[in-house]
Amino acid sequence: MPVLNRVASMKEEMAEWRHVLHQNPQTKYEEEFASSLVAQKLTEWGIPFKKGLAKTGVVATIKGQKTSSGKSIGLRADMDALDITEKSGQPWASNNPGKMHACGHDGHTATLLGVAKYLAETRNFDGTVHLIFQPAEEGGRGAHKMIEDGLFRDFDCDYVFGIHNWPGLAMGKAAMRVGPLLASVDEFDITITGTGGHAAMPHLTTDPIVIAAHIVTALQSVVSRNVDPVGTAVLSVTNINAGTGAFNIIADTATLSGTVRTFDNELRKKIRQRIEDICGHFCKGFGATFDMHYDFNIDATVNSKDGVEMAAKAVGEILGDKNVETECDPCMGGEDFGAYLAEKPGAFILIGQGVEDKNSPHNRGLHNASYDFNDDILPIGVSYFTKIVENAMPLTK
């Protein structure tokens, strides 16, 4: 079955919502424009909703023609943009200097609005659907904040589903996998405190730069020696700062910072401990002290087996089973959707948006200044989400 007819007829309207969202990008908990547009459309369609979760988040609830199944499903879109100056050249390019929808969250929001409109019109299911419009996916832990603000307490969901447009995958295809699809993303900051002094009299100092250099080298052994070779992790030190620029002064302190990524939420704890142990023993050995801040930032996005089965069936009915990859490779990128999947079964899947023209903005990578969401996949996303709902909570006479 191709995209649903009613959904296909909504395409122009959905593209208009997407363009106006694209023109008005806002970042991390400042998504007032998107949040207001969502609220305005929901009001127009008579769909009840709650505003204010995670500041700009909105959760709408649509009940089916029957709710006797007692089942419920959460469908999620992210609304935030990025700090990028747009170079797409599209007529609907950003009006906010330095801000851009370079990850296609404008398209995700327009998709979920399309789902809202379709489901409110048809209500062809037996159960309850919660539409989750969240802020701050990009480095703001918006999903975690939605949960902290009572998302699953106030809106019970048996399953959660989300999508991401994927430029590296052709339009008409979808990809997913059981287990981890996207990595956890953690950040660390380490401050090493020694004793500064004259560069010509190092014996009177405790040089934090020498200690930092040892630590950076030793940290390379964490992934190679402490992580199971069939597992996967990345530990990168991405900043090292010390000194004032002078050639004759030994600094008092040196700071290191970086990121840890894995597909295994337990492994993250072990890596954190190894970093602390290495810092502790080197600093003790050299007579310095250290202070570490480790931020368990974003969980790995881990799909449940039954969630992927439901997702594959639904998207297969739209795109054809042969166009659905159910054992795709995981990606070291991060997504805060993992927070929902840490609490509920479900699936996060990739919807292809690539086209033949190599120079098309739809083929640019996510977070590229020339990228643009492909409006042709709006009906695919809407049909997918509605199939999930209608398949999982069928209306029986």
Ligand SMILES: [Zn+2]
């Ligand atoms: Zn992104």
Ligand SMILES: [Zn+2]
């Ligand atoms: Zn994204």
